[in-house]
C-alpha cells in the first residue's frame with residue numbers, strides 16, 4: 265500500500281456550518297506533507313474530520329486502504345493514525361515518563377513497553393534529562409517534543425501535527441522540526457504537518473497543500489511553492 269492517506273471531496277463542519285468544501289489530498293507512505301494556511305482557513309477542522317471528531321457530510325477518507333469515515337474515533341490510534349493537537353495536551357501533573365507511558369497501548373509485552381520507552385526517549389535527548397520532571401514544568405518546545413514522543417509510543421503509521429510551532433521561538437521551531445524529520449526517517453513514519461508558519465513548514469516537507477476558506481487553493485512540491493511570489497506575499501512576509 266503506497267498511499268497511507270487518501271481524501272476525496274471532503275465536506276465537513278459544525279452543526280450545518282460548512283467549513284471544508286471539497287478537500288482532496290493524499291499522502292504516500294513515508295512522506296512528510298504540510299498543509300498550510302492562515303488562521304481560520306480550516307486546517308484544524310480538516311484534522312478533526314480525519315480523526316472523526318468533526319462531522320463529515322460528504323466525501324471519503326481512506327487510511328491505509330480502509331474507509332475510516334464511519335469508524336469510531338477511539339479505534340483510529342490502534343489502526344496507526346494519531347494526532348498531536350495544538351498545544352500538545354500533556355497531563356501537567358504527571359511526569360514526562362508517565363506521559364510517554366500513556367502513549368503506549370500495544371498489547372505486546374511489558375518488556376516491549378519498556379524497550380519502546382527507551383527507544384523513543386533516545387530519539388528525544390532533551391526528554392532523557394527531564395523524564396522525572398512534571399510535564400507542566402517543561403518549556404514550550406520541550407512540551408511539544410514530549411507530546412510528539414507520546415504520540416509515537418505505539419508505533420503509528422501516520423502522525424498528524426497541529427501547529428507544533430505555535431508559541432515557540434524560531435530557534436526552538438528549528439529544533440522541533442529537526443526532531444520530527446529525524447523521527448520520520450528513523451521510523452519510516454508518514455507525517456501530516458499543519459502549520460501557519462509556512463516558510464518553516466515548507467522547509468521540512470517535500471510536498472504541500474495550501475488551504476484557504478476550506479478549500480485547497482494550491483498544491484505542489486514544497487520547493488515550487490516556496491519560490492512562488494504570490495505565496496511569498498500572502499504567507500511569508502516577502
Ligand SMILES: Nc1ncnc2c1ncn2[C@@H]1O[C@H](COP(=O)(O)OP(=O)(O)O)[C@@H](O)[C@H]1O
Pocket residue numbers: 278281283301302303304305306307308309310
Ligand atoms: N467548534 C467549532 N464550532 C463552530 N465553528 C468552528 C469550530 N471550530 C472552528 N470553527 C470555525 O471553522 C473555521 C475553520 O477553523 P479552524 O479549522 O480552526 O481553522 P485553522 O485551524 O486553519 O485556524 C473558522 O471559521 C472557525 O471559526
Ligand SMILES: [Mg+2]
Pocket residue numbers: 307308309350426427
Ligand atoms: Mg488550527
